[in-house]
Amino acid sequence: MSSNFLLYGANGYTGTLIARLAVRQGLRPILAGRNSEKLQPLATSLGLEHRAFSLEDESTVDAALNDVTAVLHCAGPFSRTSKPMVEGCLRTKTHYLDITGEVAVFEAIAAKDAEATKAGVMLLPGVGFDVVPSDCLAAHLKRQLPSATSLSLAFTAGQTSRGTATTIVEAQKQGGLVRRGGVLTPVPTAWKTRTIDFGEGPVLGTTLPWGDVSTAFYSTGIPNIEVYMATPPSTYWALVASRYLGWLLGSPPMQSLQKRLIQAQPPGPTDAQRQQGKTRLWGEVSDDGATKVSRLQCPEGYTLTALTALAIVTKVLAGQVSVGFQTPSKVYGADLILEIEGVERLDINNG
Ligand SMILES: NC(=O)c1ccc[n+]([C@@H]2O[C@H](COP(=O)([O-])OP(=O)(O)OC[C@H]3O[C@@H](n4cnc5c(N)ncnc54)[C@H](OP(=O)(O)O)[C@@H]3O)[C@@H](O)[C@H]2O)c1
Structure with missing residues (x-):
């Protein structure tokens, strides 16, 4: 497995900010989303690999996640998109990060704590301005x-x-x-x-x-x-x-x-x-x-989201993870910010 991450929802407003900042920081994310026509120009302009896949089909999700260490999920509303990505991460043993701020999504992911611990996977939602x-x-x-x-x-x-x-x-x-x-x-x-x-x-x-x-x-x-x-x-x-x-x-x-x-x-x-x-x-x-x-x-707020999300991705790629459901301060401490x-x-x- 390569020590890299997949940025899903990369063509969205926030995903694009994160992709651009990632390149400036020397990271090489694989850009992903459901629409190849929207992804390709961004991937070409940044010189990055891209993968287009929908979240609706388990086997395509698994194939896209199989060779990455972590996903940074930026396609929202997460009430619609988080569940299939979390489940794909649990199946493929991929660490899951997202930029949700939705209470119901945090609670649904918290309920997967035992499953994530068993799979050796960290589920860390809310790596942006919220929370x-x-x-x-x-x-x-x-x-x-x-x-x-x-x-x-x-x-x-x-x-x-x-x-x-x-x-x-x-x-x-x-x-x-x-x-x-x-x-x-x-x-x-x-x-x-x-x-x-x-x-x-x-x-x-x-x-x-x-x-x-x-x-x-x-x-x-x-x-x-x-x-x-x-x-x-x-x-x-x-x-x-x-x-x-x-x-x-x-x-x-x-x-x-x-x-x-x-x-x-x-x-x-x-x-x-x-x-x-x-x-x-x-x-x-x-x-x-x-x-x-x-x-x-x-x-x-959006600048901060890009900065905090990538600071956390960098730690995850360096092996700083705690398995199970987590919050930012539980894993990285109150002084992370x-x-x-x-x-x-x-x-x-x-x-
Ligand atoms: N917590 C925070 O601090 C924070 C900060 C920034 C953003 N956010 C949240 O992040 C989300 C994205 O924000 P944004 O500003 O980037 O919005 P945006 O510009 O509208 O982009 C949304 C992205 O999500 C994708 N998407 C939406 N529904 C999808 C689905 N069912 N399957 C696959 N992809 C889907 C879109 O793909 P298409 O282009 O193909 O439609 C697009 O790539 C929002 O929920 C926002 O509230 C949170």
């Missing part, structure tokens, strides 16, 4: 307050890609989600708000079912977890309105209308927008008496 920085922040806070019983995480979001917007549209029906007593617990969309200082003054944060509601529990064991996104008041009120329109937004005609509108948008932030952009994260842990707060400042250029962490009033 590497927030997962590392959660683990950093937990080591400062090991008795913590509550964790709140928050992030600022920039412009989204078409693929992210499509994934959000498909998730509209699910409502909100938090962890209570270790259990994933449904709550209304935009259930709670709080004022959060990411380092530039207080802003409104609104709860959302971000991936850490699933993963931070596996990383820290903290039983009560909420995740907030910085939201202008107009976005908050739109989210509240969507509580009552969920049935309509989730209906097939409204889903296809929203997806058509998304396809009319640019594929994602431009290079200039990514270079200028920053993301900020905030986390707080508490027990009965103490509270600890830390913040992170990071590059723009500090290995990424442009990331700064600040502890606030944690004396």
Whole structure:
């Protein structure tokens, strides 16, 4: 087996960013996806091998994975694409990485832990913006307050890609989600708000079912977890309105209308927008008496996704793996995020 990785969904917005950065870093991924016509120009321009195959046929998936060490899966929504790729990885003993942020996908992969351990395979979903920085922040806070019983995480979001917007549209029906007593617990969309200082003054944060509601529990064991996104008041009120329109937004005609509108948008932030952009994260842990707060400042979200995903791929190719279902901080530690250029962490009033 060659010590190489297969990048599936390489022709998508994020997959292409990752392919380009990989080449700049001296990596030689095999580019893959379901459409040869879309893959070939990218593979030719980067001088890389490509493999076109659908996820619908087990034997073609197995044949494509048989000679690689790892897959970096970038074709989403992962609620539709993750299962066949995970199963292919288990059959062919290939380590699985993806860039999902979808709670249901994390939970479905966590349920494969025993199978992955038996196969000697690492299943590590969430190697992008969601969840590497927030997962590392959660683990950093937990080591400062090991008795913590509550964790709140928050992030600022920039412009989204078409693929992210499509994934959000498909998730509209699910409502909100938090962890209570270790259990994933449904709550209304935009259930709670709080004022959060990411380092530039207080802003409104609104709860959302971000991936850490699933993963931070596996990383820290903290039983009560909420995740907030910085939201202008107009976005908050739109989210509240969507509580009552969920049935309509989730209906097939409204889903296809929203997806058509998304396809009319640019594929994602431009290079200039990514270079200028920053993301900020905030986390707080508490027990009965103490509270600890830390913040992170990071590059723009899609740039960060490419950087964290490739940092992890490089470790996997060097043999740094832990078999079974994993989270980024469980395998590589809370300080993994500090290995990424442009990331700064600040502890606030944690004396
Ligand atoms: N967690 C994070 O931080 C993070 C960061 C970035 C992106 N993402 C997620 O990553 C996904 C991709 O984002 P993007 O911006 O790259 O989107 P995109 O530009 O729309 O690309 C989507 C890619 O997925 C492929 N695809 C979709 N459905 C497929 C299926 N059923 N079988 C095989 N391939 C399929 C597409 O192939 P075709 O071109 O053939 O349709 C394309 O290559 C989204 O779910 C997004 O939410 C997450």
